[in-house]
Amino acid sequence: MNQSSENLTDKPSKQSSDSVTRSVSVAVIGAGTAGQNAFRQASKINKDIVIINEGFWTTTCVTVGCMPSKLLIAAAERAHDAKYSEEFGIHSEVTINGRQVMARVQAERSHFESYIEKQVESWPNDKKIAGKAHINENGLIEVNEEIIQAEKIIIATGSSPFIPDDWEEKLGETLLTSDTVFDLPDLPESVAVIGTGAVGLELAQAFSRLGVAVTAFNRENRVAGLNDADINAKAIDCLSEDLTMHLKSTINEIGHKIDTDGKTAAFIEYTDKDGNEGRWQGERVLVATGRRNNIKQLGVENLGVELDDKNRPKNLDKHTGQIGDLDVYIVGDANANIPLLHVASDEGYSAGSIVCNQNTDAYIRPVAIPFSIVFTSPQIVNVGMTQQEIEDDPDLEYVIGKVSFDNQGRSRIMGVNCGLLHIYGCKETDKVLGASMVGPDAEYIGHILANAITNEICVKQLLDTPFYHPTILEGLRTALRDVQHKMAIPYQSLDTQEDGF
Amino acid sequence: MNQSSENLTDKPSKQSSDSVTRSVSVAVIGAGTAGQNAFRQASKINKDIVIINEGFWTTTCVTVGCMPSKLLIAAAERAHDAKYSEEFGIHSEVTINGRQVMARVQAERSHFESYIEKQVESWPNDKKIAGKAHINENGLIEVNEEIIQAEKIIIATGSSPFIPDDWEEKLGETLLTSDTVFDLPDLPESVAVIGTGAVGLELAQAFSRLGVAVTAFNRENRVAGLNDADINAKAIDCLSEDLTMHLKSTINEIGHKIDTDGKTAAFIEYTDKDGNEGRWQGERVLVATGRRNNIKQLGVENLGVELDDKNRPKNLDKHTGQIGDLDVYIVGDANANIPLLHVASDEGYSAGSIVCNQNTDAYIRPVAIPFSIVFTSPQIVNVGMTQQEIEDDPDLEYVIGKVSFDNQGRSRIMGVNCGLLHIYGCKETDKVLGASMVGPDAEYIGHILANAITNEICVKQLLDTPFYHPTILEGLRTALRDVQHKMAIPYQSLDTQEDGF
Structure with missing residues (x-):
């Protein structure tokens, strides 16, 4: 479902509306959770519809998000409980087979992906377009050789991991993000996790419980974005039991180098919360510093959509994803509202329902509470x-x-x-x-x-x-x-x- | 909290009301969950109150019920998960130390008991009477040397494991019930569990997962008293994975004998659901064929309470425990209505609140749904x-x-x-x-x-x-x-x- 904004830089030249190759009432851009739900829902009423997607046709959740992370966590909990049950009178000699751990993550992920793939396969081929979309100055969708005119456009281009500055280059092959970490064939020996939000925290603890030497860094003295100071303090207390965290630390330098023995190692130079300088060196760096919506270079401004300085669409109706009174709906992670599966699912469902004018009695779910x-x-x-x-x-x-x-x-x-x-x-x-x-x-x-x-x-x-x-x-x-x-x-x-x- | 009915056979001779040694407005008989709640609640308004209890002053739940069984189950789940995590890539050589398993059950049980004991200790000594109560023909409560006249009586004498026929004698030292099983110093090698209701099923599976050779018997093709045939079938299916059950079986003979090597063994001769005869032999037999309320020989008929053929009080108000318009309240397991902790707790609370006439605005919780x-x-x-x-x-x-x-x-x-x-x-x-x-x-x-x-x-x-x-x-x-x-x-x-x- 990745409509990666980085790949959209080669903006095509201006096209006149004369060269339109296809006219549809609804175009959905992006086939992740929100886009698929929107397409499925709109298709129930409207046959004059197209869905455009770049990259894999599964979802962030199932391929690089909720599902593989929960699979890794499931293994980690088994390992942890097996190791620490002496107080119950249960003693275990535990061996963790990293290749088997990752193999199960990947096999089960494929299992879950297969449901989505089957559904996508069931859609008519002429309604699916694999390619990267761009909205041109006339508000037409350019994709591959096509120029598509759509009465209504649902944008569900998702989000991608954010990598600060030039870290991608500096970390080279030692860099991991949530997009790549679940493809590892084996558990690494050591990992630095940068960012203790939901994604970083889950993976840091899971790896640690699976025997990986994990060091987590965060610039704030905060985990999981907790707002309540007492709960945050308690969470830090509970999690510190099996996780080394440098909270309120500053990363001064980051990079990788080839050791004398020819092995590639990553390093991080940091200042901890007490002002002491430290250096971490290890096998991999997992950058979990948040995700950004894939929208900047899609060309939504050509539809009249304004983005704020954080690339969030202005005038977003959080209920339906509609932008002001435009015939444009931005749903799921793409609208940078609430990047959660159940919200993406609802938003896609709602937008897909209401774009069909005939569907006057469409049931729109109430906006989910946070x-x-x-x-x-x-x-x-x-x-x-x-x-x-x-x-x-x-x-x-x-x-x-x-x-x-x-x-x-x-x-x-x-x-x-x-x-x-x-x-x-x-x-x-x-x-x-x-x-x-x-x-x-x-x-x-x-x-x-x-x-x-x-x-x-x-x-x-x-x-x-x-x-x-x-x-x-x-x-x-x-x-x-x-x-x-x-x-x-x-x-x-x-x-x-x-x-x- | 045990007001064991078996010990109440030596009924005292008739006393005249002249010999009353104490008059109170409220007497609570039984100091388990329901009785303690009733006493605590009534004491808030009324100081003219007494609580009478035979045996331990803790509760069925904490001493022989919910708590120790959940402790045993917690150990069993740890053992099971440690043993069966290969699919996750986690391999464990598991050793179960039976003495440590039982020691934790007993130590944690003591911990939970200590809360209750502390509370009971905080009550004035002159309001607590340790002894077995009997209600005489004049409706007076006889206990030890006292004869107590109470305006209102709350009966919370609990329940005891039911042992069929002459099994106690036949099984001798091999007999276990939920009253004795948690006192075992070590896990037995083998156990037959008779009865696959809640108690039998929980303990059978827990022992099995802790490495005990368990065989469970039930006369019906039913577990946990399940009424929905599909759910029952599925439960049997799921549980059969780590539990041998002879459902719809008949026990023809049961007993114990001294083996040639001097060891005592229990045996069960049974006919299975297909009509085949079988014989089980092992170390212990856990009889989990239900519980009976401790009321039969208390003398409640002298208060005007009628019991049906299953010793259930007639005219029970399930909301308050009151019997008809009598000044008698029967609460908790003693009323044989719903033998569950939260129900006993509610009933005791309600009865304790309403026996105090001044307490007109007492909040009576709605009757809990099943x-x-x-x-x-x-x-x-x-x-x-x-x-x-x-x-x-x-x-x-x-x-x-x-x-x-x-x-x-x-x-x-x-x-x-x-x-x-x-x-x-x-x-x-x-x-x-x-x-x-x-x-x-x-x-x-x-x-x-x-x-x-x-x-x-x-x-x-x-x-x-x-x-x-x-x-x-x-x-x-x-x-x-x-x-x-x-x-x-x-x-x-x-x-x-x-x-x-």
Whole structure:
């Protein structure tokens, strides 16, 4: 689904509309999650449609994103649990076969890709164009030898890993990004991971648990972009158990060199948070400094789309992806709004539905509330409003319901007792505004709170639901009760029940 | 919290009310989860109260129930995952130290018990009576040398493992029940588990995964009391992977004998489901044929309480535990309604709140909807109405939304892809009536559906909630969509979205 902007520099000369080779009502550019969903949805009503894609016809998620990273993490968790179960009376001599680890990642990835490939194969050939698209000055889509006039254009060109400055050249063959890391035939001996956002953090911990010597760097004293200072501190605390991190560090120099023994090594010269200079040397550098939307050189300005200084389209309707009142929809990672699979899926679905005028009763899903999961151990979740957003809103007064998972019953039983949950509750109503958490099985607590926020299920209703014993969710209950106690609603204070085993 | 009915046979002679040694407004009999909650709650308002308990002052859950079983399961899961991670490229030579396994179970159990013990210690000594209570013909409570007159009596005498016929004698020292199994100093070499309900199934699988040779027997072709035939069949299929089960078998003889080498061995002669006779011989027999409420010989008939032929109190208000309009409340396992921790906790809380007349604004939690979890791998969950209950209701028309977890994305990634979920949806509304599931992390899917049923969150609302990718909960989404497609609500059929990776 890669419509890589780097490859779009050779802009073609101006074409007159006379030379149009094909006219369609809808053109979809990009065949990742958002583009495929848009095409599939629009095709249900409209047969006069084309989809254009450069590179692989699968998705970021399945080929270089969610799926292979979760596969690597699954192996890492197995290795970690096997190694560290002495306290349970289970002793293991563990051998990690790096080639087998990567082979499973790749084989399972192929399995998941095959579903998408089969679906794409089922689409009529004359509706699929493999090639790089460019929108010319007349607003026509140029691709290969074709010039396509489209009444409506859905742009779903995705995103690509961002590599700062001249690092690509400096790191040479030692450079890894999320685009290349899952193709490794074997685990490296050592890796520096630059960036402790979701992608960097997941891969750093997974490699570390798989026996790779990992050193992670981040310029801020922050992991997973956490906004709540206490949760961030706790996450750093939990993750430091099996990960060396230089947070709030500065990278002064980066590069690679051929050692005296002929081996290529990467190096990083850095200043740590205390001002001490250090040097790391190892096999590979995984650059995980974020992703950028593939849009800059597509020519969207020729459609009337304005980009801001960060290449985000102005006047984006976050519900449908439409740009102002133009017949242009920018969906998925390409709009640089929320680069998450489920959002891309929704946006593609919505845009694909509404571009078909006949489809007046198209169901457009409500905009998903903010929700993110980082699949580390323990997991990190943010849902709803951030603490900062709440504090910035002068109309909102909030309380924080808290629970530590360090001594929570079931978490302790399972040996996964490290974590902290903050629920931001509205003080005047009994609604959940948002939450931030690091802790065991946080993905599930995140979904339960996402459901509560989406459907305005109040704290009291959540507490009227049975909580089975012993579960990690009893920790959620403790935090919800803490919200209640701190609220300004009188009857809530009576609504207290102590835990009983 | 054990008010064992067997020890109550020596009924004292009739006492006149003149000899009353203490008069209280509230007496709580039994200090398990329900009794302690009732006492704590009533004590907030009423100081004129006493709690009577025979045996340990902790709870069934923490000492012989939920907690130690989950501790054993935690060790079993570690052992299993360590042994079977070759497909991930992780190879382990695993040694299971049975003494360490049991030592952790016991040490952690003591840790959890200590919380309860501390709380009980904090109660005034003159309000606690250690001894076995009996209610005499005048409705007075006799305990030790005391005769207590109570305006209101809360009975929370719990339950005990049921041992059929003369098996206790026949099995002798080879007999194990859930009351004794967690005190074993080491793992046995072999165990027969009789009964594949929740307790038997959890322990059978856990022991098996810990290297014990386990053979499980059940007279029905059913595990975990599953009512949905497809879910039952799937559960048997999943569990048979690491557990030998003789379902629909008959036990013809059971006993123990001294072998020629002086070792005691237990034996079971049985007829299997195909009519073939077999003989099992091994170290221990764990009898897990259910629990019975401890009430028969307490003397509740002297308070006007009638018991049915299964010793269940008639006229039980399931909300408060009150018996008809008597000043008697029977709560927790003792009422033989729903023998689950969270229900006992609620019932004790409710009864403790309402026995205090002054406490007019006591918050009584709504009766919890039916919800049970069996913590096997995969887990088994039932929530809401059973399929049978729905079919028995002539006013209900239902559809079954289904999803298999055998090839579900995240489940497959984690190597836990065995399972099936059935959601029973009301055909005319879009409400969830109930669900039955065997599958990975079913406890969380159970809680989400319990929340939906409790708070009447409809299927469409659940589907408007973001489902993160890749998660096991996407399986839940598939089943919810399947419910939608089968419903009689027109707009729902438009509300379809295909999965995209």
